[in-house]
Amino acid sequence: MFPYLEATMVDTAIENVDVWRDLSESTFLIEKSRDLVTRMDARVERLSKFLDYLEAIETEALKDADELQSLRVTPLIRKVAMMEAARAQTQTRRYYSEKE
Secondary structure: OHHHHHHHHHHOOOOOHHHHHHHHHHHHHHHHOOOHHHHHHHHHHHHHHHHHHHHHHHHHHHOOOHHHHHHOOHHHHHHHHHHHHHHHHHHHHHHHOOOO
């Protein structure tokens, strides 16, 4: 789910200028970095920001419809995606951290 959500983020029209700027700056830093551990950590942080944005949209869309609250999916998506992201971070550290 982690790579899928990153692809989705790239393909999503971000209408909030501040969120767009923040995600764009994060992407620039990821692409500029040569350290794989740093890149993975930044990717996870960027994904969390994107999920914050999606959750805010979902909350706004469902705020006046109590009967539709069961349709909320972003918290579950976040849980699964961040678990995968944590595994990716662990693997990246294991295989690409500088050995002393």
